[in-house]
Amino acid sequence: MRVEELFRNEHGRILATLIRLLGDFDVAEDALQDAVAVALEQWPTAGTPANPVAWLVSTARHKAIDRLRRRARLAQKQDEIARHIELTAFDQEAPVPEDRLRLIFTCCHPALAIEAQVALTLRTLGGLSTEEIAHAFLVPAPTMAQRLVRAKAKIRAARIPYEVPSIDALAERLEAVMVVVYLVFNEGYAATFGARLVRHELCEQAIRLGRMLVELLPDHAEPKGLLALMLLHDSRRQARVDTAGEIVLLEHQDRKLWDRARIEEGAALAEAALRGAGGQLGTYALQAAIAAVHADARTAAETDWPQIVALYGMLARVNPSPVVELNRAVAVAMSSGIEQGLALVDDLDRQGELTDYHLLPAARAELLRRLGRHAEAAESYRRALALVSNDAERKHLDKRLREIVS
Amino acid sequence: MRYMLLIYGDEKASAKMSRDEGEAMFREYGQFTTDIRNSGAFQAGAPLQPTSTATTVRSRNGKAVTTDGPYAETKEQLGGYYIVEAKNLDEAIAIASRIPRVRRGGAVEVRPIMELGPQP
Numbered sequence: 001m002r003v004e005e006l007f008r009n010e011h012g013r014i015l016a017t018l019i020r021l022l023g024d025f026d027v028a029e030d031a032l033q034d035a036v037a038v039a040l041e042q043w044p045t046a047g048t049p050a051n052p053v054a055w056l057v058s059t060a061r062h063k064a065i066d067r068l069r070r071r072a073r074l075a076q077k078q079d080e081i082a083r084h085i086e087l088t089a090f091d092q093e094a095p096v097p098e099d100r101l102r103l104i105f106t107c108c109h110p111a112l113a114i115e116a117q118v119a120l121t122l123r124t125l126g127g128l129s130t131e132e133i134a135h136a137f138l139v140p141a142p143t144m145a146q147r148l149v150r151a152k153a154k155i156r157a158a159r160i161p162y163e164v165p166s167i168d169a170l171a172e173r174l175e176a177v178m179v180v181v182y183l184v185f186n187e188g189y190a191a192t193f194g195a196r197l198v199r200h201e202l203c204e205q206a207i208r209l210g211r212m213l214v215e216l217l218p219d220h221a222e223p224k225g226l227l228a229l230m231l232l233h234d235s236r237r238q239a240r241v242d243t244a245g246e247i248v249l250l251e252h253q254d255r256k257l258w259d260r261a262r263i264e265e266g267a268a269l270a271e272a273a274l275r276g277a278g279g280q281l282g283t284y285a286l287q288a289a290i291a292a293v294h295a296d297a298r299t300a301a302e303t304d305w306p307q308i309v310a311l312y313g314m315l316a317r318v319n320p321s322p323v324v325e326l327n328r329a330v331a332v333a334m335s336s337g338i339e340q341g342l343a344l345v346d347d348l349d350r351q352g353e354l355t356d357y358h359l360l361p362a363a364r365a366e367l368l369r370r371l372g373r374h375a376e377a378a379e380s381y382r383r384a385l386a387l388v389s390n391d392a393e394r395k396h397l398d399k400r401l402r403e404i405v406s
Numbered sequence: 407m408r409y410m411l412l413i414y415g416d417e418k419a420s421a422k423m424s425r426d427e428g429e430a431m432f433r434e435y436g437q438f439t440t441d442i443r444n445s446g447a448f449q450a451g452a453p454l455q456p457t458s459t460a461t462t463v464r465s466r467n468g469k470a471v472t473t474d475g476p477y478a479e480t481k482e483q484l485g486g487y488y489i490v491e492a493k494n495l496d497e498a499i500a501i502a503s504r505i506p507r508v509r510r511g512g513a514v515e516v517r518p519i520m521e522l523g524p525q526p
Contacts (some may be wrong), residue, residue, distance in 0.1 A: 085491040109495075111495055111499070157518050157520075158518045159493075159494045159495050159518065160494065160495045160496075160514075161493075161495065161496050165496070169496075186466045269525050
């Protein structure tokens with residue numbers, strides 16, 4: 001493994017252990033940077049150590065003691081910290097799985113702004129640089145740096161604990177962690193602006209974090225559902241945008257481009273998530289199950305729509321939302337007839353909860369187009385265009401509108 | 407570590423509270439305060455008179471000027487506070503969420519206290 005690759009892959013594990021040993025984000029980050037510098041200098045000539053992770057943790061710890069010693073000449077208190085670190089037994093140096101779990105719960109603490117949670121998670125566990133994160137979220141690097149500094153200052157000043165939440169709070173806090181991971185994924189997957197490579201890196205990071213949660217919380221069903229959902233979405237990455245950068249709808253995608261390995265892994269995880277859920281089915285597991293049904297169809301026409309309608313029905317019970325109802329309405333249109341689906345979409349339109357959501361008029365337009373009611377379809381496409389913000393989606397809607405008015 | 411819990415609520419709504427409601431809330435506050443005294447978290451705390459009794463002091467041209475009213479006109483007003491000892495933010499949040507105001511549509515701001523060490 002190349003040294004740089006090792007640093008990135010193991011960044012989260014090493015930093016999480018150092019934060020536990022040193023008790024401070026900044027001290028840990030500086031120490032790790034020092035250790036990496038030593039490694040880059042020594043390894044090419046002396047050879048890579050047998051256990052590079054242990055070597056980096058140990059070296060970083062010593063570097064932290066040195067740094068604090070140097071500063072201790074000015075402040076007596078720091079010397080005490082340095083001595084405390086030194087006294088921590090060496091057998092505590094080995095990274096334990098809980099380290100990363102503690103770190104992600106700290107980074108995704110609800111007392112931090114969601115943007116800060118995302119940035120901290122990618123910085124510490126993902127090993128992305130501040131510049132890379134800034135680039136991915138289209139924010140100037142100094143703004144992102146300040147966001148990270150503020151978040152770390154709050155962790156220290158307000159004493160946000162570095163620990164896995166107690167059993168009674170765990171489910172709720174895990175939910176918050178999963179929101180962050182899925183947000184990172186969607187940022188990489190849904191948005192089509194910006195460099196493709198950076199976006200792809202975000203999806204990879206989110207999937208890696210999802211794998212970590214599954215590995216560290218094996219008794220919880222929902223992380224499996226989340227990982228399944230991300231893998232199943234990601235399996236279609238090659239097929240969902242054409243060479244011109246335009247969106248290809250699910251039914252028109254070239255299914256040979258779908259990543260079978262990801263689909264198989266995702267489908268198995270979705271099943272495990274549904275089986276392990278007990279009484280309460282999770283929203284990620286249900287969404288993953290829907291994605292798995294789509295993935296299972298060899299052609300769009302072979303899609304098991306009644307199954308999808310049933311799954312959306314279950315999702316609506318667990319998580320009542322007009323967006324879920326809209327998806328169910330479209331599935332009804334596909335399984336029981338377009339008019340029936342359209343009636344449900346019109347009901348939702350009248351309820352007025354989705355007036356700013358471009359996908360409602362977009363779905364309505366699509367159904368009207370299929371029914372040959374072109375004038376009404378055009379009106380709905382125009383409504384959708386007035387609300388859409390994503391460029392690729394705008395292009396797609398515009399193309400459809402031009403097709404039916406010509 | 408000490409935290410200050412600043413309790414905000416709609417004064418106008420409180421003023422309209424029925425006698426029974428007011429008494430129930432008073433009892434709940436009594437119980438809550440006793441609980442955190444027993445657990446050792448309580449350091450200080452009190453309700454405040456309404457903002458109609460507030461006076462704000464500012465400096466204008468180097469002179470202290472007083473005006474009638476609170477520092478800021480807001481929809482919800484500071485109505486009381488606690489200072490509690492807690493191990494970390496999670497523990498402080500757990501205490502704050504039990505303040506009777508929270509269940510009645512109010513809000514509590516949790517602020518860590520800056521410890522300045524022993525004063526000479």
